[in-house]
Amino acid sequence: MPPARSTIVRGIEQVRERRKGMELRIQQLSKHFKDKKAVDEVSFTLTAGVWGLLGANGAGKTTLMRMIADLTAPTSGAVFYDGIEIRKMGETYRNLFGYLPQDFGYSRDFTVKDYLEYMAALKDVPIKETAGRIERLLELLTLSEVRGEKIAKLSGGMRRRVGIAQAMLNEPKVLVMDEPTAGLDPGERVRFRNLISEFSHDRIVLISTHIVSDVEYIASRNAIMKAGRIVDIGTTQELVRQIEGKVWEGAVSVEDLTEYEKRLRVVSRRDEGHGLVFIRYLSEKPELPKSATVPPRLEDLYLWLFPQTVLEKEGN
Numbered sequence: 001m002p003p004a005r006s007t008i009v010r011g012i013e014q015v016r017e018r019r020k021g022m023e024l025r026i027q028q029l030s031k032h033f034k035d036k037k038a039v040d041e042v043s044f045t046l047t048a049g050v051w052g053l054l055g056a057n058g059a060g061k062t063t064l065m066r067m068i069a070d071l072t073a074p075t076s077g078a079v080f081y082d083g084i085e086i087r088k089m090g091e092t093y094r095n096l097f098g099y100l101p102q103d104f105g106y107s108r109d110f111t112v113k114d115y116l117e118y119m120a121a122l123k124d125v126p127i128k129e130t131a132g133r134i135e136r137l138l139e140l141l142t143l144s145e146v147r148g149e150k151i152a153k154l155s156g157g158m159r160r161r162v163g164i165a166q167a168m169l170n171e172p173k174v175l176v177m178d179e180p181t182a183g184l185d186p187g188e189r190v191r192f193r194n195l196i197s198e199f200s201h202d203r204i205v206l207i208s209t210h211i212v213s214d215v216e217y218i219a220s221r222n223a224i225m226k227a228g229r230i231v232d233i234g235t236t237q238e239l240v241r242q243i244e245g246k247v248w249e250g251a252v253s254v255e256d257l258t259e260y261e262k263r264l265r266v267v268s269r270r271d272e273g274h275g276l277v278f279i280r281y282l283s284e285k286p287e288l289p290k291s292a293t294v295p296p297r298l299e300d301l302y303l304w305l306f307p308q309t310v311l312e313k314e315g316n
């Protein structure tokens with residue numbers, strides 16, 4: 001027997017409800033500081049999932065994120081959440097939004113727990129849910145043991161994790177994080193990635209980072225920013241296609257390494273013992289005898305697009 005019409009209608013409503021708000025449209029967004037175009041006519045649409053925002057220093061990532069957070073007014077253009085301009089949503093947007101700035105503000109006297117309680121109140125988290133959410137986040141971010149410590153006394157990595165916790169307190173539909181992994185050690189990075197992967201189901205998460213491998217593992221899409229503009233957008237596989245056949249690996253002797261590093265765009269090196277070092281480098285053609293092309297990764301593309309960059313690696 002076919003399902004009753006009322007069941008079908010309810011099903012359609014449920015699907016609509018789930019999808020509602022699952023789109024953040026950035027439309028011709030610009031921000032000028034005097035004659036500096038920090039963000040220059042950026043347009044793209046964020047949908048549910050993790051998005052990586054990659055770009056060299058000064059590319060405009062923070063300025064773009066601050067406009068998405070409704071903290072900086074655009075010079076022109078707008079951001080729409082589910083079709084409504086965020087600047088007109090006020091409190092409603094703030095309640096469904098979470099933001100981790102590069103430096104988050106906190107009073108020096110706050111303990112971790114006091115601060116999170118204070119932030120929960122600011123974000124209108126229902127009182128009866130506050131304690132449970134704080135406990136869960138403290139545990140997920142391995143902060144339980146320092147809950148009574150003053151934030152000012154914590155290490156940089158711990159402080160960053162408190163920042164991540166406050167951004168996630170209101171279980172936001174849109175979570176924007178500016179360099180969330182700065183200062184985290186390799187183990188904390190893995191935990192962060194797992195946490196975000198799980199959290200991003202049915203939510204929009206935008207992460208800017210210099211550590212390309214952090215987003216390579218979890219981002220379903222990446223937007224690459226250069227001089228205020230989005231120059232490329234797509235899945236990692238789509239993005240790296242442009243450098244297929246341009247990433248090589250080959251062996252050099254330890255004595256010649258410095259010379260090759262001066263001459264080639266070396267992405268990474270691996271000591272093989274016996275006086276040999278394997279180098280991974282970018283080039284239109286092979287530059288070493290017995291070089292072979294290898295499948296490109298996101299960090300290869302990053303170095304290709306931003307040659308002046310020294311890649312920051314996990315654990316550095």
Ligand SMILES: Nc1ncnc2c1ncn2[C@@H]1O[C@H](COP(=O)(O)OP(=O)(O)OP(=O)(O)O)[C@@H](O)[C@H]1O
Pocket residue numbers: 033036037038055056057058059060061062063064
């Ligand atoms: N308040 C401001 N006044 C003047 N110029 C600014 C201001 N904020 C940013 N800029 C300039 O706009 C450009 C983009 O800066 P932004 O901080 O957005 O880049 P970014 O990609 O986040 O860099 P980083 O990775 O170093 O944080 C830079 O040239 C910066 O100097």
